Amino acid sequence: MTFNARLARRKPQVGAAGRDRWVVAAIAILFMPAAVLAESRTPLPQPRPAIGPASDGSDSKHAVAPVTSLAPPAPSACRLALTDAVAIAPSIPAITGPGACGGADLVRLEAVVLPDRTRVPVKPAATLRCTMASAIADWVRADIAPLAERLGSRFSELDNFDSFECRGRNRVAGAKLSEHGHANALDVRSVRMSNGRTITLTDRNVPRELREKLLNSVCARFTTVLGPGSDGYHEDHIHLDLAERRNGYRICQWKIDDPMPEVAPLLPPERPAEASLRETAEEKNEKHKLQEGASERAAAASGAVSQASGDPPQLPAAVPIPQKRPFSGTRSGKVAEDKKPSSSASMPSTRLSAARSAKRKHKPRLDLPPFLRPLFN
Incomplete structure (x- = not known):
């Protein structure tokens, strides 16, 4: 069994x-x-192999290969050039979405390091692409810092009005994505000096020569510059970006406005002190009365002299009075039948009576009933 x-x-x-x-x-x-x-029996799963370095050659058949982690991407050329000697800009992770917002190779620009190792903070810190952050650092180091020295001070702070923001252009709903959404733009409102002076880039009271130098510097370094006079959305700050366009097309729209006049241009200019005084209406009337009184006194004096000499006083020439036009015998544009001139004085009235009687005789009779005829005869 x-x-x-x-x-x-x-x-x-x-x-x-x-x-x-x-x-x-x-x-x-x-x-x-x-x-x-x-x-x-029920089969059991195989034991998990140990993770570790491979053993020596004595047991190569059962050796376990080491597990390697994913290596970070190699830094870009911009990242290698943007060192701590140029700017304090640590790298941050790439931003993806929503939509097409975000980008790769991003940095947080905290300060720009001048050639003398002085740090110029960017307040608040700006989230930008590495290329845009590098362009801002070069602009501050090569253009702004020497300009501040020529003004007798030092550059101490850069005002960041706006950097990365996922939005449409000019914050208009449904508009094309702004370069701010790609972390490729920076809005600058003012720069500050170590002596406490703040230079607002769009202030009319800032000397025109200084603003023109700033305009030339940013238009030479950035592909888009928008300021006052561009589209109505950049009247209080300057927009800078590195947008790429066909054939290297660039936009530089920043109108340098003159200072506002102290006196409104619609008002008349002030009268010079050396000009003659203007006569008022009362003064003119008083002067005219004095002239009339003087003429009357002169006429009275001349009459008194003529009376003393025995001659009759000379009266002023009388103004001729227009005569009425004599009646020509016409009425309502119609000429009387007899137009021949007559020497009789009663000719006009006679001709008028004859015309009236002729008109009555030749008046057409109306075909009226017998009881109404006496009224029209």
Whole structure:
């Protein structure tokens, strides 16, 4: 009789014969080969191999290769050039979305280091692409710092009005994505000096020559410059970016306005002190009355002289009075029948009576009822 694990798992029968079978089955299980027992069990997963360096050549078959982590990307040429000797700009992770916002190779521009190792902080720190941060650092080091020295001071702070922001142009809903959304733009409102002076780039009171120098410097370094007079959205700051366009097209729109005049141009200019005094209406009337009084006194004096000499006083020449035009015998543009001249004085009235009688005689009679005819005869 062949014994196996299936027979061994059967329930033992009651009685002597059943006990004997149970004893025999137990003995068979004790002496059953290990291979048979292994086939009857549920297979278990293989143990996880140990992670570590490979062993020496004695057990190369079971050696485990080391696990290597993903290496960070190699730094860009801009990142290698933007060292701590140029700017304090640590790298930050790339920004992705929403939409097309964000970018790679980003830095946080905290300060610009001048050639004399002086740090000019950017407040607040600007999130920019490395190329844009490098252009800002070069502009500050090569243009702004020497300009501040010529003004008798030192450049101490750069005012960051806006840097990275995921939005449309001019914050208009639905507009094309701004370069601020690509971390490729910076808005500058003012720069500060160590003597406490703040130069606002769009202030009319800043000397025109200084603002023109700033205009020439930014337009030579950046592909887009927008300021007062560009589109109405940049009247209080200057927008700078490095947008790439076809054929290297650049935009530089910054109108340098003159200072506001102290006197409004619509008002008349002040009268010079050396000019003659103006006569008022009252003074003119008074002067005219004096002249009339003088003429009257002169006329009275001349009359008194003529009376003293015995000659009659000379009266002023009378103004001729226009005469009425004599009646020509016409009425309402109609000429009387007899137009021949007459020497009689009553000719006009006679001709008028004759015309009236002729008009009455030749008046057409109306076809009226008999009871109405007396009214029109």
